[in-house]
Amino acid sequence: MTDLIVATRNKGKLLEIGKILEGVHCRIYSLADFPDLPEIEEDGVTFEQNAIKKASAIAQLTGLPALADDSGLVVDALGGRPGVFSARYAGTGATDETNNAKLLEELRGTPPERRGAAFHCVIALCLPDGSCTTFSGELRGSILEVPQGGGGFGYDPLFFVEEEGSSLAELPLERKNRLSHRGKALELLKGKLSKA
Ligand SMILES: O=P(O)(O)OP(=O)(O)OP(=O)(O)OC[C@H]1O[C@@H](n2cnc3c(O)ncnc32)[C@H](O)[C@@H]1O
Numbered sequence: 001m002t003d004l005i006v007a008t009r010n011k012g013k014l015l016e017i018g019k020i021l022e023g024v025h026c027r028i029y030s031l032a033d034f035p036d037l038p039e040i041e042e043d044g045v046t047f048e049q050n051a052i053k054k055a056s057a058i059a060q061l062t063g064l065p066a067l068a069d070d071s072g073l074v075v076d077a078l079g080g081r082p083g084v085f086s087a088r089y090a091g092t093g094a095t096d097e098t099n100n101a102k103l104l105e106e107l108r109g110t111p112p113e114r115r116g117a118a119f120h121c122v123i124a125l126c127l128p129d130g131s132c133t134t135f136s137g138e139l140r141g142s143i144l145e146v147p148q149g150g151g152g153f154g155y156d157p158l159f160f161v162e163e164e165g166s167s168l169a170e171l172p173l174e175r176k177n178r179l180s181h182r183g184k185a186l187e188l189l190k191g192k193l194s195k196a
């Protein structure tokens with residue numbers, strides 16, 4: 001494989017994915033290189049369906065192998081919500097800030113021992129011929145009562161990682177990549193690419 005387009009509009013994800021793929025021998029493009037591509041509607045009910053939908057649409061439209069990431073936060077005390085709806089948790093026009101505020105509000109009064117959660121990530125790699133492969137990763141942690149740290153993106157300031165004794169937003173990018181849901185899924189993909 002000589003070319004690859006990373007099909008995400010999320011700058012935080014793009015930064016993390018770009019760093020992990022640094023050693024991979026192919027030319028990496030992003031959606032910024034193809035400004036006229038349409039928005040792909042994420043109407044799947046699983047991370048896998050959405051990741052495949054995004055990657056296959058972009059592979060078809062550009063004629064390049066495409067990689068897409070669908071991810072989200074699964075909160076135990078909320079029966080797995082926001083899950084695949086993590087980006088739109090606080091409704092139309094949701095931002096990281098409004099999503100985080102809604103999460104804190106919904107978990108108000110929930111004691112620390114019942115604030116367990118996990119990030120899930122599915123990476124889909126699709127070729128222009130329509131064939132796709134997926135890779136998954138998960139990271140368990142718990143939801144803080146107050147945001148901590150200014151790094152990362154999305155729910156990172158509220159996601160506490162026991163082994164690190166800090167939130168994901170307090171970790172340097174390389175460290176987050178080493179343990180994150182996204183990092184784990186992409187390491188599996190890299191293993192496959194190196195054998196291809
Ligand atoms: O679909 P693309 O264009 O890739 O970008 P997106 O931000 O819409 O991405 P998703 O549809 O996969 O939604 C993922 C949601 O979960 C959040 N999320 C995913 N991975 C995260 C991480 O590593 N740290 C914090 N929040 C994360 C993210 O902020 C979104 O709200």
Ligand SMILES: [Mg+2]
Nearest residue numbers: 009042070087
């Ligand atoms: Mg999305």
